[in-house]
Amino acid sequence: MKQIHWPYRLLAVGHSILLLFLITACVDKKGDTNSQVEENVVADGYDRLHLPMTPPETELFTELDARNAKAPKQWSIKAPEGAPNVVIVLLDDMGFGASSAFGGEVKMPTAERLAQKGIVYNRFHTTALCSPTRAALLSGRNHHSNNMGAITEVATSFPGNTGMTPKSAATIAQILKYNGYNTGHFGKNHETAAWEVNNSGPFDNWPSYKGFEKFYGFMGGETNQFYPAVYDGTNKVEVNSEDPNYHFSEDMTDKAIAWVQSQKSLTPDKPFFMYFAPGATHAPHQPPASYINKYKGMFDEGWDAYREKTLQRQIAKGVVPKGTKLAPKPEYIKDWNKLSDQEKKLYARQMEIYAAFGEHIDDQIGRLYGSFEKMGIADNTLFIYILGDNGASAEGTANGLINENTYFNGVSEELDYVTANMDKLGTRESFGHMAAGWAVAGNTPFKWTKQVAGNFGGTRNGMIMVWPKKIKENEVVRNQFAHVIDIVPTILSATKLPAPETVDGVKQMPIEGFSMIETLANAKTPEFHKTQYFEIAGNRAIYQDGWVASVVHKAPWESKPPVSLDKDTWELFNVNDDFSESTNIAAKNPEKLEELKKLFMEEAKKHRVLPMDDRTVERFDPKAAGRPDLMNGRKSLTVYEGMYRMMENAFINVKNASSSITAEVDVKPGANGVILAMGGRFGGYSLYVKNGMPAFTYNWVGKEQYDVLSNKALSPGKHIIKYDFKYDGGGSGKGGLGALYIDGVKVAEARIKNTNGSMFSLDEGADVGFDEGTNVSKNYAVGKNRFNGKINYVKIDVQ
Known part of the structure; x- marks a missing residue:
């Protein structure tokens, strides 16, 4: 007698229990999408709640001759019928006001074209730092829930900051792979504990063991575009870096296109998931030389004029509301009209290089999307283009840097030194970074920058979604508050997949984000993400229903915070009326401020934010940080x-x-x-x-x-x-x-x-x-x- 595999028995005797679980466990809180997921799980016969799925038991045969027996139907894992390809593109260190798609002066024609083709989100948030954002992006859980309170190189032994993502927070790549997708990751990882990036392993936390069948990229926080440290899987590979035309952004794009072509050639009906995470526009700023001259003279008016003109364009585009004011610059950033001619010349050149870097990577993304169009697969591809994993970086400090490594070693680069080496910027002779004034400008209309989780300048990034098969209304900017943890539940809704209960035998923690799927069809979808905390090295904030209470504990250019954590001064903003956080209203609303401060502590306890650690450079030393050391x-x-x-x-x-x-x-x-x-x-x-x-x-x-x-x-x-x-x-x-x-x-x-x-x-x-x-x-x-x-x-x- 043929034995029935247990998932089918479960459907027979516990159908109502399964449906109840799906109602409570599925990541999409909206009824219509939930019913689609429930229906799919029940109808296609797969137990998608426990991954990896196992084949049903087969009957035992007693027939001697195979010619006299009927072979059973072969079992294989398949994605839900009609499931889209999914692509996440994540740029590095690009602020809200940098790209031309969001009113900036970095020419990004691909982003502009996709914005017209798809949907623009103007209230999408990250964590203010790269590793934390990436962990949250790929898992749907907050960064401290992933033990990624900072970059992996400064991990500590405290829960929430260990740099070791838990197995109870499976990545979207693992989920999709186990549900019949091909999965590929190209570009930056920075999600593996720094002491585990070695030839002896363990390799559990490398991309190849976190759900990606293909990985071609670099493991750390940045790489030299001309001499990159590239891995294929877990194997270090040599690239032709001595070719004067070699550039890593182009190389990784070539590899990504070739991978998709191979997948669609051999298995055209099988969907794929791609995570495309270039090193651009993180330092070192190294575009091909041919791009730099395009911007000659474009930034001679300086960062103050840039901010003013960018805000005007943002209002005209509708990516910020009418009446939005520029938030004041930090006092550290000088007025452009008070700079010397030497400073103006140097700083303008730095921004020319940064802008060239941004345009170049956007062109590579254009090549990638264009390859989908040529293959005829763009229509059913959910393409998510996130313009930055945090705000633009002020780690270039006042003068910009010839070598970003000086910043991490606490070594200053004086104006005369940077000026004397200006011709090296953007070339193989530099590992350069721009002056902090341009980071503030790149985050227009906000005040602060990368690292500052207490301000939208550090956490607000432009985002575009394209899915031609499903998106019909694309003229209205979506302004619901959203966070990087909302991407995974959105993908699960789009693919009609439930959040799994177990992965590789490990019970999964709840998804902490919310599906954005309804906003694709309806711009007036009510706000779904009502509360969100932010914290990086003591810089912190809490959002709730349009209110933000926040602390800027330490500026990126400060070696140490000016006061201890318990002496911080909180600010309060109503961002329903004040998009740019330009006006602190704490003094007028003390009760609201206290309410939000209390809420922050509740969220901090819940998500393992405590104790906060405001050390920065000191934590590069494993002994001082208290983390494992190989x-x-x-x-x-x-x-x-x-x-x-x-x-x-x-x-x-x-x-x-x-x-x-x-x-x-x-x-x-x-x-x-x-x-x-x-x-x-x-x-x-x-x-x-x-x-x-x-x-x-x-x-x-x-x-x-x-x-x-x-x-x-x-x-x-x-x-x-x-x-x-x-x-x-x-x-x-x-x-x-x-x-x-x-x-x-x-x-x-x-x-x-x-x-x-x-x-x-x-x-x-x-x-x-x-x-x-x-x-x-x-x-x-x-x-x-x-x-x-x-x-x-x-x-x-x-x-």
Whole structure:
């Protein structure tokens, strides 16, 4: 007798229970969409509440000859009939007022075309920082619920901030894959614990194990567009970065298009989910040179004029209400008309480069969407274009930066220094960032920027949805309050899938967002997301029914907050009347303010926001932050030839301490090449041989190169080369004395005046036998520095 698989028994005896669960558990709170999901789950015979699904048990056959038996129907997982392809495009560090689609001066014709084709959302919110936004985006749960209260590199041991996303918060990629979708992720990850980005794993939190069948991109918070640190799955791959025309944004777009073409060629009826997350427009600002000249002179009027003109265009486009006022600039941002000619020239050039970067990535998104149109699949593709994972970044501080790595090490770049190197901006010679004044302008009409979760300038981003098959009314801007956690429930509603009860045997926490699906058809849909907290490093806010209570605890350009968390001053805004949060009305509404402050604490307790941690740069040190460290306090590490891109958070830490590097090598006449390198052109150190003579270079945040050079050559044969560093002490980033030894004999000594106190690089790690990516030292060339002898081992010791 044929056995009946348990899900079918469940449908037979517990139909009413299943329907009750669906009513309460489905992410879409609206009745019509809920009924669609219920009907689909019941009708198609799949248990979509427990993932992965298992096939029904098959009958046992007693017939000897297969010719005399009827084969059972093959079982396979299929997506709901008519389910759309789903694409999420997430730009990086682009503010609400940057794109031309939202009134800004960064030309983004693809965004404009899609805005006309689809629907524009003008009250969509992120978390104010990249890793937190991405965790919330992919799971439908708040960032602290995902243990992602900040970027992974500054995780702590407190719940809500561990940097380890829980298995009870499955990604939309896992859900869709288990429901019959192909899944691909291209571009930035930044969702894997920093100490787990290594060749030894574990790999559970890499994209390939979080639901993505295909991953082609980079793992950290940023990457060099010309020398990217690219992975295909969990394997590091080399790109042709020495090609003068190579650019990562174009490379990842090529790979994404090819992946879709392959999927639709072989399985045309199978839908796909793509997460397309470029590094643009995060620092380093590195567009192709051909784009930069398009903007020559466009920003000469400065950021104050930009804000005023952008607001006028925003009102004309309807992306902000009539009567909206510009919020005042932070006092730190100077009036443009009070700047020197030197400052104006420099700052205008920085914005030209940023705008070029924005237009270039928009063109790549145009190529991607155009490929869907050519393949005839655009009509049933839900295309979600989010213009920024937070507000524009003010991490360039007052003058902008030649090398963003200086910001993370607390090293200033003075105006004269940045100006003297201005021609390098946007090229392979810089890791540049724009002045903070442009970040404020890019967030028009708001006051603040990235990192500031206490203001919409840090959390308000433009968003466009396109789904030609379903969207018919596309002329009215949608102004319902929405948050990044609403994307997953919206996708589940669109695909007619329920939020699963279990995934991989793990009970799932409730989805915390709300479906936006009804807004696609009806611009007058009542507001569905009534309460939302925000918090990043003590910057915090609470939204409820049009009211916002908020705290700006620390500005991005401040090394430390001016007051302790308990001494913060709260502000109050009614954003139903004051779109831009231009007028603080706390003094007039003390009772409302106290009510919202109390509500914030309730939400903070519920979502594991507490205790808040307002440290920033200090948390780059695992010991200070109290997070796991792959080295686990080890004072010695031995590595071998061929090991490479060992990221800083998974490598022995030599910063702010005395240390030594000892290498055993075999050489022939004419010895050359790198023995060990950490980091690259914008910060790091390297032990190498040049013209037979050992050498060591310490690259201090790209500003200074300190060389320790031997005047004695290596004879053919085996040698022990040692570099010894005696740290001065007295704090972080201090100097010391470096010495080189050959077989125990000192052959060179030099002063290292400054060192990197917090990090060498977010995207370049340690290499043995060559220096991959950019070169630490000017004394050898990029791509032509492989050691031509044999390295038996390299041992690093920290005292």
